[in-house]
Amino acid sequence: MDWKLTKSLYIIVFLLMNIALLYIYVYEHRESVNEIEQSPDILSRTDINMSNIEEYEPVEMNILTGAVEDFSSQDVLRQEVEPEHVRGTEIVVEFEESGPTMVERNLENYTDEYVYRGEEYKYDEMMSTGDRFIFNQVYEDFPIFNHEAARIIFEGEGRQVKLMEQTRLTNLQENEYTLNIQAKPPVEVVEELYVSEEISDEAVINDARLGYYIILSGDENVMLRPKWELNITDEGETRTLYVDATTDSGEIIESE
Template sequence: MDWKHAKTLFIIVFILINIGLVVVYFNKVNNSIVQESNAQSDVNFTKEGIDIPTLPDYKNKEMQAITANSKSFTSDDLEGVYSLSEKDTQIDKDVDKDLDQNSNQQNYKKYINKEAFKGNEYYIKSNNSDNNKVVFEQNYENLPILNNSKGQIVFHMEDGKAKKFTQTYLDKLKPGNGDNNNKQKIVDAKTALETLYYNTYLTKGDKVESVRLGYYSVVKEISGQVLVPSWEVKIKTKEDGEDTTKVLYINAIKPESTVLEES
């Protein structure tokens, strides 16, 4: 046997084994650091005295910014059934069906699917708190256009009954142009709440009443809108000792961006 070659081979194997052990060690160290960092960034809202609901789960959801225009309705769109308000971007229609505040939302949905312009694109606003209105929001890819008067059907109530509805419609909804507008993975709802907490928008004693994912417009011009993937957070809080409600919007792709408040 050539002991010289065997010795050289043994040394090489020994070195490779040690390199492998070093790599495994550093991987374990790095993983523990990441886990510790994540644990430190985790907020225990119960311990902080903040009440939160069951949060929606959109695992591995990818989204991108979209654009739209306010539709200007024409006589061809109206087919003689509706009337236009002072602006051609809004339809008015009297309600000739018995719909009241307690009617099943499916009754409203069936009604607008038949009577409204492209009513199948609208779904009821789940956290509406105005007893004088029943609000349906236009949707894009199964997510609502949040807090946008240019894409809604609103039933106006009198004495608990729907008397008329008004409708606006966002036309040409599509992904925005630009090389940086590819679909990206969104942050989860808890991360959005943590963003509010670390920026003191959420404090002890607050109650998060609802958390919704959708598209929120950062540009609301009739000629064109830019809507970004956003988490909408409705919070019950106290200001000067009085209960008040505020609605905040957090960019779902870049939560470190400016937090916007409902206007």
């Protein structure tokens, strides 16, 4: 695959798509836009609960590009990882009785001390379960959400870890063809979800995290867009949604 050509074509399509989306946003959804602009405190007229959301500190973000790391091609790994644990783009370790325990703090310490580039990963409480602990790779402290190419998974039975799988993105950098844009505050994203009837006026926003989501993945290369991850309980159902943090594309991705 010619990645440079693919990336250039993607940028062109991306720009055209955003122009089209801007047209739709301005002309076809004028009533919704006016409602938000004229009522900046629109959520105060609902019972939407955002008390769990921390105060937002404005930050500028950009689209990222990177590559899926092939561990088998890294000479440095020969000193840090046992060769039998390397399986191309994965590091897989099977434990018997000497492995770590399925406790968050223990796995955080183990990841920092014993896992290859472990300091680049952070525990994902939202996506972890009792027998499956997930650590997301981060870029400048922002997590890379919900993708098999940028995380560590610990699986276990009871308190004992039985298996660790690691993947990693390398050469992460801001896209040279796009600009840094200030991320929208979570209250604005929630307003958009409410106005578009994606959530009701009684929704509870359990958590909101700012990070990156992989939107384009080739054989080796990836492109990531800034996203808000919102965990929402609404009408008896809990969902995790990923919403664009710097554009008004209207794209909403729901975690399976």
